[in-house]
Amino acid sequence: MTAQLFFDINTSNGVPVYEQVARQIVSAIASGGLNAGQMVPSVREMAKELAINPNTVSRAYRQLQDNGVLETVRGSGIAVSSGAKxxxxxxxxxxxxxxxxxxxxxxxxxxxxxxxxxxxxxxxxxxxxx
Amino acid sequence: MTAQLFFDINTSNGVPVYEQVARQIVSAIASGGLNAGQMVPSVREMAKELAINPNTVSRAYRQLQDNGVLETVRGSGIAVSSGAKxxxxxxxxxxxxxxxxxxxxxxxxxxxxxxxxxxxxxxxxxxxxx
Amino acid sequence: MTAQLFFDINTSNGVPVYEQVARQIVSAIASGGLNAGQMVPSVREMAKELAINPNTVSRAYRQLQDNGVLETVRGSGIAVSSGAKxxxxxxxxxxxxxxxxxxxxxxxxxxxxxxxxxxxxxxxxxxxxx
Amino acid sequence: MTAQLFFDINTSNGVPVYEQVARQIVSAIASGGLNAGQMVPSVREMAKELAINPNTVSRAYRQLQDNGVLETVRGSGIAVSSGAKxxxxxxxxxxxxxxxxxxxxxxxxxxxxxxxxxxxxxxxxxxxxx
DNA sequence: GTGGTCTAGACCACC
DNA sequence: GTGGTCTAGACCACG
Missing domain, CATH: 1.10.287 (Helix Hairpins)
Structure with a gap:
């Protein structure tokens, strides 16, 4: 199932938005709020939820994929990798x-x-x- | 008299150079290495010393003037304001x-x-x- | 939405151009021609409009940001702060x-x-x- | 005889020092504190008195000579012109x-x-x- | 000599 | 696309 996340984004504190998104996902996983195998919201959905640009979400996801924290599941979306915690x-x-x-x-x-x-x-x- | 200052500038740590210059002047004044009434090095001199562009030094100085830390003495240079410490x-x-x-x-x-x-x-x- | 402004710049009256730009923005906000939340024209656009260098516009905007009149919205532009009027x-x-x-x-x-x-x-x- | 003048010079209010000197001489003449035929202090003397650069005094005097307010009296100094008031x-x-x-x-x-x-x-x- | 302003153009990060 | 920083170099007024 897709996780329900509650992030707060601040577009005027100097921290890049994509960085804020990535950090909060990492934090959610580390704290057990988001577990291996769970799907993260789609780029569009997340962008709408946070009222930010889809490119920005995409960049955060990409960064976490490069880190091995997330991985794409073909045909279904992006999920938390095993061992991510x-x-x-x-x-x-x-x-x-x-x-x-x-x-x-x-x-x-x-x-x-x-x-x-x-x-x-x-x-x-x-x-x-x- | 003009103070002799030793700054170290790091152009690759994300902190703007003009900000580093400004901070280090503030530090020098706070620590008593630079006192009210003293002149800071001329824009050109400081720029040469730090191997940066005069405009960058100028911007740092201007910022400190807006703060009331420095003040220009027309035609002669820039001095530490009284009360700056x-x-x-x-x-x-x-x-x-x-x-x-x-x-x-x-x-x-x-x-x-x-x-x-x-x-x-x-x-x-x-x-x-x- | 981006405001349409009509400024007149006089490059030979001793008043710095960036100061004239800043003043006229302040006036526009004070007079209600530009409201909190609205974007000001982009640096490049304003520079083109006034036939001046983008850096000069940038300096005017920066000064107003230091005043709390404007604030940058990351990646999207510069807006009039709430309470600016x-x-x-x-x-x-x-x-x-x-x-x-x-x-x-x-x-x-x-x-x-x-x-x-x-x-x-x-x-x-x-x-x-x- | 040489006039005794009491000027106050402010080197940090944006008004050029030479301009302040010139204005105050004009004002003194207009108000009758300094009369046609009287000598103004020598450049060096005035500079010492006001604690400013002799070049600055010199510039103020030159400007007033160009205006016809002052005139050099060969071998003796600079005097207020007739008709200056x-x-x-x-x-x-x-x-x-x-x-x-x-x-x-x-x-x-x-x-x-x-x-x-x-x-x-x-x-x-x-x-x-x- | 000093600072101040302006231009031109480059590079970067962010959205 | 946006703003931010920095460089390079010119010009001016002032002392």
Whole structure:
């Protein structure tokens, strides 16, 4: 059966829309909301649902197919590959790792010491999750 | 007098060059390496130093003028505004804080605990700065 | 939908072209000729229309984005922000008010009475707009 | 004898410094603070007094000489021409007229009616001179 | 010498 | 198609 997904797309926060779609699919698979063998919505359907351009959905799907997370099932659509769950979990933490690394580089460019950076992080963590 | 600054520009990390220049000036002011009343290097000089186009430097400077961090002294150059230090300190920590908060939100969305996030951060810090 | 605008650009009055473009967009929004959510003409289209360089248009648009008057819709164009109308009205009257105040100060410094100033103004108005 | 003048120069308000010097000399002559036959301070002296570049003073003087307001007295310096007072008075009001015209054009470009413009002017007049 | 503006044209990512 | 960035080079006003 086709999964029912609830994504939120933000077209004005700088993150590419196709990237948002791909991330949210990965996240859904990693969290078990979407399982191996299930079909994802068709490109047209998904595009209509999210009110975005079909090309954008298509690009997200293609990227996930290249990753082996999704695979086309001839004549019926696009499905979650077997073994996708583990892969998505690792992709997710790898992605986070990259963004963390990026922030660290930027903070160091701003001449902050690692101690100061850690303090800011802990302060931010408390702020949103007291 | 004109400050001597040492910037490193990375033209392939996605962050616009003019933005990198602006940030590093803000950092220099926040850290006291550049003080109110001092002149920043001339557009042409800075461009030569960083091996980038003068227009790019100019754009960075203009952005900081719009922020009130720099101001042009007609016919003579561009100087750090009075009161820029406090402003730059707050700009710097606000900017980094935002990026940190953003990463934390993403990490939590991926169902990582704060402890796990912190471990990833420390691991990343060691990786590039052992 | 994209608005149809009629601007006049004067390249020899000392006012930067990008500033003239920005002002006239602000005016159009303030006057209701351009409404929140509407797209402004594309950079290339506007440049062609006004016979100026796309970069110049781009600079005008960027300035208005920094002001929060416009915002880019990724991959599709640039739109008038919600709440722009009130902002533009206040920007417009503030800008003109400042210029008026400036002239009045200068006129008074030249020891003209307010009555004399008003007479000059009315005479100037008739001169170009009989 | 050489006149003692009290000028205030603002190097960051967009008005060229040489223009400020010239205007203030014209104004002083029109108001009778500086009379035909009197010497103006030497370029060097004036530059030192105002803490500006001698070239700038020189440019202001040259402009006024071209206007016939000042004239060089061989071997002794630069003096106010005879007949300068009337000329300066007319220059002053002509300059004001131009600036008024300019503001009117800009206000009209902002789609304000002449009535609205007049109202803004009267409001500004009251604001600073109640 | 300085900054500011403008043009021309290239390349990129995104939709 | 869209905007964004960057380069290269010209011209101008100012000090």
């Amino acid at each position: 583990a892969k998505c979990k690792s992709m997710r933490s790898q992605a986070i790792g990259q963004r963390i690394a990026h922030v660290i580089v930027e903070a160091r460019q701003s001449q902050l010491s690692d101690d100061e950076i850690l303090k800011m992080i802990q302060s931010e963590m408390r702020k949103k999750h007291p | 406090a402003k730059c300190k707050s700009m710097r920590s606000q900017a980094i804080g935002q990026r940190i908060a953003h990463v934390i939100v993403e990490a939590r969305q991926s169902q990582l605990s704060d402890d796990e996030i912190l471990k990833m951060i420390q691991s990343e810090m060691r990786k590039k700065h052992p | 009130a902002k533009c009205k206040s920007m417009r009257s503030q800008a003109i008010g400042q210029r008026i105040a400036h002239v009045i100060v200068e006129a008074r410094q030249s020891q003209l009475s307010d009555d004399e100033i008003l007479k000059m103004i009315q005479s100037e108005m008739r001169k170009k707009h009989p | 009337a000329k300066c008075k007319s220059m002053r009001s002509q300059a004001i007229g131009q600036r008024i015209a300019h503001v009117i054009v800009e206000a009209r470009q902002s789609q304000l009616s002449d009535d609205e413009i007049l109202k803004m002017i009267q409001s500004e007049m009251r604001k600073k001179h109640p």
